[in-house]
Amino acid sequence: MDALLKEKIIGQGMSPGPVEEQINNFKNGFPFLTITAPATPVDGIKVMTEEELNHFVETYPMNAASIDVVKFVPASGAASRMFKDLFAFLDGDGDLSKSAFVQKFIDKIEKFAFYDDLNAVLENKGTSISDCLDRKDYKEIVAFLLLDDGLGYGNLPKGLLKFHSYPDGRRTPAYEHLVEGMQYAVGHGNTVQIHFTVSPEHEIKFKEEVNGIIAQLESLTGLKFKVTYSEQKRATNTIAVTMENEPFLEEDGTILFRPAGHGALLENLNDISADLIFIKNIDNVVPDRLKPETKKYKMAIGGLLLEIQAKVFAALEELNREFSQDTVDQAQKVFTEDLGAKLPESFDDKTMVEKANFLKGKLNRPIRVCGMVKNTGEPGGGPFWILEDDGSQSLQILETAQIDLEDPESKKHMMASTHFNPVDLVCGTKDYKGKDFDLLEYRDMKTGFITEKSKSGRDLKALELPGLWNGSMSGWNTLFVEVPLITFNPVKTVNDLLRDEHQ
Template sequence: MDAKLEKQILDQGMSLENVKEQLTNFKEGFPFLSIVGAATIGDGIKALTETELKHYLDTYPKTAAQKEVVKFVPASGAASRMFKDLFSFLEGDGDISKSSFVQKFFQQIEKFAFYDDLNKSLEKAGSSIKKAMESGQHQMVISHLLNEEGLGYGQLPKGLLKFHHYSDHDRTPTYEHFMEGILYGLGKGNTVRLHFTVSPEHESKFKEEVAQVQPKLEKEYRVKFEVSYSQQKKSTDTIAVNMDNTPFREEDGSILFRPAGHGALLENLNEIDGDVIFIKNIDNEVPDRLKSPTKEYKTAIGGLLLEVQEKVFEALKKLDVDSGENAIAQAESVITQDLGGKLPKSYHGLTSEEKHKYLHKKLNRPLRVCGMVKNTGEPGGGPFWVKEDDGTLSLQIAETAQIDLDNPEQKEIFKSSTHFNPVDLVCATKNYKGEKFDLLKFRDMRTGFITEKSKSGRDLKALELPGLWNGAMAGWNTVFVEVPLITFNPVKTVNDLLRDEHQG
């Protein structure tokens, strides 16, 4: 490795060993995750009864009022992908008949929450949406939506776009996360704690939006908000390589480093000091009229997390002072009943001392409860049983790319999956002594991804760290709970905002 490259790596805040390991990963690739079964209702996924739901709705708010509750919202993603079809239209010949997507956009343009802002932008230029459409100037409308001379939506993050229209105001996803926080995120000190991961170039705009929303809602709902921000660390970027696995060099000879996917946010999560941490993507928000199921099930998974955590802590404390059969039996019950895990066959041949040690290690981990929705054919991860190195069967969220679909047996298990991961998590990241876990120690670095990208017309290979809710949490204790499909309404394209779920 030449001196110039070494200096660039160190300036990036990375270690030389880390980059050498990344280069090795490009050459050798990553192993597939060996799934042994799909998690289903009654076998890895819990379906809450009405009685259980009512129980958590009654008990969780009282318990949460004594806890530091945080809503952790990954919000650094740019909205440019939302407008992919509109950008293509802008670069084309302006013939609207060639794109059904663009036709739909214009046919229902009045339904978008940003309609009035867009119209005002065009009026400043001496036109209007109606005039431009009547004269066939559809590209002018799109240009005012996406480019800096207008609303600049093509350069903003999703969290700052107007998603939902109400009778007297419009809301961004950031605004909706404040509203959701009031519903289930109220913790110690009558405070809702919100944490947004943002891009450096957008942090000031997020702060402007929050300055508009926070005082108004604090006054109206008589609650306090604590809002914090973090940025994806440059030291979590990964080196890019050419197709022959040699470092990809820019025209000036420097090495290209790229953001390593949402798995890089594990470092940000690791710095959050909270008792209960909800994780939900920025774009998965609905108007107030549809928030009730979200409130119910977020409350339920929060309540379940705290109940399971209490049983885990009791078992660990007993193991600390009792090496007898009672302590072992209690810990076994927590693993198999409360956590829904499966002990390996080899466990039953262990001595009492070995069982004691094994159980303590398995229980003393970060804990998460993950909502799962019924599979509707969405791309992405799902809940599976995975065999760990020691033979333990654990519950994991696995992405499609992690599974060897060329293997008939693995493909059959994958196809039998009944549920899908909507990124609906609540986490407990402190141990039974009240100390924060180092979350980086529970990550499985063998679960990274290699993807093919391009830069300046040249092909390259990029490396993604283990996904935040996939391999980054592989060593956590996990409980899966079925949640209603209505709680999952992401906005992947601008036309998704036309769906009934996003209309006020």
Template sequence: MLSNEQKQQINALGMPLQTVEEQLQNFVQGFPFLEIQRAATIGDGIQVLTEEQLTTAVKEYEAAAPTQVLVKFVPASGAASRMFKNLFGFLEKGSHSLEDDAFVRQFFESIDSFAFYEDLNRELQKSGSDLPKAIKEKNYARILTALLEDEGLGYGNLPKGLLKFHAYGSENRTPVEEHFVEGAQYGVGKDRTVRLHFTVSPEHQKKFEEKIAQVRPVMEKKFGVTFAVDFSQQKKTTDTIAVDLSNQPFVEDNGDLLFRPAGHGALLANLNEIDADVVFIKNIDNVVPDRLKDTTTTYKKAIGGLLLRAQSQAFQALKALDNGVTEATVEHAKQVFTQTLGGKLPDAFESQGLEEQARYLHNKLNRPIRVCGMVENTGEPGGGPFWVKEPDGSLSLQIAETAQLNLDDAGQKGIFKASTHFNPTDLVCGIKDYTGKPFDLMAFRDPKTGFITQKSKSGRDLKAQELPGLWNGSMADWNSLFVEVPLITFNPVKTVNDLLREVHQ
């Protein structure tokens, strides 16, 4: 399928030829659907913390945090262009009327409620106008050009993390700054250091660095902590090959093979290089003003406390098994797996011998651990929590996207419809083993959980492949705890008008 010349191109890109050939085979064979057994619900896979349990978990986290290397891992490569899709459309139409466009009408009617209002006003003043005057004259195109285009504020081409989201009088903050504040509230670890890691696009990293150089000294003075900030970019070696509709490699006009970014699952390679005891994962745009941060902080600490408790118990059980396989150590490991971690043993487990049970439990316990916040399903897109049967007969908790499920099957569709919660990219992860060594996270993903999507390039249809999603198939073999968190902790900004919602004002 690949010519010698194409193989040389793949080698020059630093991609293993075997990996690319496997990707090509995936297009031919397709990915199997994930067969879900039942939805994880409250009392059956999803915990709800009582006030007492919440307080206890927070205290445990606060006691342990100063001894831990904590990292806040923030996927931040998203461009803001999609936020302004409706405004770009209005601009391209050259329309001067708001009557037929409710979205754009709402934007202009509430324009003084955006945190970027003053910046936009100053931008217009450079050319002898201002916002009130331009709106009175219905000069909407001029306003949008000043907001979106590079000769103005350039918001249409900036990363989402560098747009002004929230107004605080004289101090208006970007999502990057809000993550600094959040970090100071629940991410202060060893040496009173807040470690922030942003995954960014290559073309945006310099702008992030400039913003952080400006923000860091102010935040360190304000909170009395040290901020250690670093960046990574989605690795080119995680890109996946594209094919035409006949599953043949897609060749561009210049003769090169086409490789495309492989979705958020590609960030597993970035996460795998993080040196930390505990990693919080949260998207760049899921931030709120200070007045609403308390709930987020409380629950972040709580799920952090639950993680450290579960990890400690798993480590104790593993060390006890290492010291000797007895009925007591096996029973202890079994309790940790089924009670602390909520795992479901296969039917055949009880008929196994003691040594076999010990090996089985050791393997099950010696894995990365994650605690995932789950919010009530309100129709937002996101991965749902389900019980899935493993090849060994056990049941595990998984987060599944709709693309992974066979919704043409009445039974699977019924289970999907019964799902009550979804994960808003709210995770805390333990990525070191009981000897203190980092896990190779690549060994704990399920490569059969990728996606195939249809796209186009230069007017030609193609098929693209996404790697197993970061919190879906990439974490399929982790131990998972699901905990209900309040809906107020999930406030993504998908369009610019989302910033007009009460939670962002």
């Protein structure tokens, strides 16, 4: 890296070392991971019995009451992608017959929870939704929904849009996450702790929304709420390059740095000190009538983690006390049976001390339990067994970009995959001595993503850090549990709100 480029990077508040590594990643690409098999209910995905579910529903609340539980909700970014088809319609000639998506949106307009708000805005301008429909002025309806002189939904984050209708009002995803948090994220001190990652331009509106809800919920339930916020750190932005892998320069000569995907939120997660952390995306919420199933399975994965973690801690404490055949056997049993991990073929050739050290290194890591739903064609990372450098095999969530589809064996494993990841995680981020792990040490930086974008009409290549639940958690101990599809109800487009689950 030449001195002039280094000076420019420092001048923009970034660090030359990581930037140079990022440029090398653009030049060299990222290696594919070696898949040994898909994780399935036969091997790698636990399917709980009714007895096990009932056990955790009973024991989890008692265990959670004495620890710090946090619900971590990635909620950054505007909802503009939800309205992609509506923006295209707004830029077009207003012919409804050209877009089945917009036709459906208009036909079902009264079913959206934001209908009354949208109508009120139009009435302030001397018209109404019904007037617009009579005039066939569909563009005016869409414009007042999306643009800032109306509801401004095109520039708001998903967390602040009206998603669900109730007899006593309308709820945003932020509201629903608070209500859902009362059902399984109640920890020490009868406190519900929720952490939202938000964009700086949306933080004030988020706080205004949440603070009003908290007062009401605390009054109704007697619970205490502790809601915190963080922004994606600027230092996690990655450099953009031209198609020739040279730094992409803006018109004013500055280097373009871009947000590095949800993997950048590992830094935010790392700043949270708690005994148990649930992770769930902002748009995966349902009305109250569907929450019981979500609550049951959240308790199930939380309860399973606490029980397995207790066994891991006990094994580590014994290894810490002494290396003996008994302590090694106990640690091996926890690793292979309770965690379900796979030892390298060379393990039996190791000495007892080597086995003890190997198992201690494997067990003393962050732990996560991830819900997996049956694959119905929805986009999302899949669960696989991966061959590690030390010969062991671990469970990982992979995106398609990490799989070598030119390799017949890898493609066969991908085609045999039965489940996908709905971002339904619970994490244990403290070690057996009660100290927080440094989560950055368990990230695999070789699992980033390169995507092609454009800026000001020019093509560029962008770099995403290892995904938060993909390579960012590569070094964690992982368990997969099958959860029902009804617990996964994301809203990717505005018309998803018309599905029965959101009505």
